[in-house]
Amino acid sequence: MANLTRIPVGRIFSFWSRSLSSPIKNPFFSSTLSHVPSYKISTTAHYSSPPPSPPPPLSAAMNTQVFSSSSRWRPMCLYFTQGKCTQMDDPSHLEKFNHDCSRDLQVNGTDIEKKRSQNVDFLLVIDLEGKVEILEFPVLLIDAKSLSLVDFFHRFVRPTKMSEQSVNKYIEGKYGEIGVDRVWHDTAQPFKEVMQQFEAWLSQHNLWEKERGGRLTRAAFVTCGNWDLKTKIPQQCEVSGIKLPPYFMEWINLKDVYLNFYGREARGMMSMMKQLEIPSLGCHHLGIDDSKNIARVLQRMLVDGALMQVTAKRNPVSQKVEFLFENRIQHPSRQRQ
Numbered sequence: 001m002a003n004l005t006r007i008p009v010g011r012i013f014s015f016w017s018r019s020l021s022s023p024i025k026n027p028f029f030s031s032t033l034s035h036v037p038s039y040k041i042s043t044t045a046h047y048s049s050p051p052p053s054p055p056p057p058l059s060a061a062m063n064t065q066v067f068s069s070s071s072r073w074r075p076m077c078l079y080f081t082q083g084k085c086t087q088m089d090d091p092s093h094l095e096k097f098n099h100d101c102s103r104d105l106q107v108n109g110t111d112i113e114k115k116r117s118q119n120v121d122f123l124l125v126i127d128l129e130g131k132v133e134i135l136e137f138p139v140l141l142i143d144a145k146s147l148s149l150v151d152f153f154h155r156f157v158r159p160t161k162m163s164e165q166s167v168n169k170y171i172e173g174k175y176g177e178i179g180v181d182r183v184w185h186d187t188a189q190p191f192k193e194v195m196q197q198f199e200a201w202l203s204q205h206n207l208w209e210k211e212r213g214g215r216l217t218r219a220a221f222v223t224c225g226n227w228d229l230k231t232k233i234p235q236q237c238e239v240s241g242i243k244l245p246p247y248f249m250e251w252i253n254l255k256d257v258y259l260n261f262y263g264r265e266a267r268g269m270m271s272m273m274k275q276l277e278i279p280s281l282g283c284h285h286l287g288i289d290d291s292k293n294i295a296r297v298l299q300r301m302l303v304d305g306a307l308m309q310v311t312a313k314r315n316p317v318s319q320k321v322e323f324l325f326e327n328r329i330q331h332p333s334r335q336r337q
Helices: 009-019 091-098 166-180 180-185 193-203 225-242 255-263 269-275 287-303
Strands: 122-127 136-143 151-158 219-223 248-253 312-314 321-323
Touching: 009 151, 136 193, 136 269, 136 287, 151 180, 151 193, 166 219, 180 225, 180 255, 219 287, 225 312, 255 269, 255 287, 269 287
Parallel strands: 122 219, 219 248
Antiparallel strands: 122 136, 136 151, 248 312, 312 321
């Protein structure tokens, strides 16, 4: 039986922030990493006994995280997710930090056989962070057939209009508590640059061509609520002085699909995970971790036979959003959902 040790995440991230080294200051870097894999937790770190050796790629059950004794839980290296880790050849660094973003997203091969065919080949799970301006832009590329993580795109975003004093206060309040404010300051880039890199990443995966109207091909965004693409992306585009890209014009609100598929309401990621008995992994409100938790809910729903359909579309002329599901989650204010 696995031997579990519990360590408060606050202490881990505090240690993490003090031990990270400065990254290379490249103005532009490759956004695609060779293998995309990772692991996180909710409020405690778990250590477990080694799995059978070697495990097949899809051998781990969806809700069971299995690790070797030499791979105890470690916080994700966020310099790595930005493409800026300079210590990949340092054994002590590799011992402290995780550089594998798909470990939490493995699915049992038998479960995959239960899923139904989808209307798209890929699902792009996105969960933005930042209320005044976008601070973090994480996207996970999930194969709709194998349910595996194909790749990820993760950038910290530097506000466009805010003063340096306001930004520092903003970041300290948002990321200081979990000890990742330093990596944010070291790696954050303006939203306009992030969008340029994101479009290059989409093109590399053959999901987007500017010449063909700029909409997604073979893929759809998946969000937990409508706020990310209905409200925040348009606001940030306006602040950053760029036109709203066509690929942000429609999306799948997982909460609406969940309500219609299971016949019960879940108002957020945590409530969906609780109802499905999926343990929360990582640090809540760290965008890359929340995206992975949303992806795990998505995987479960696909295994259970849910069909992922577009739930909202924006009219490119009027900019008005049309909601396509009659039964959908309504926020009390009807604004942020």
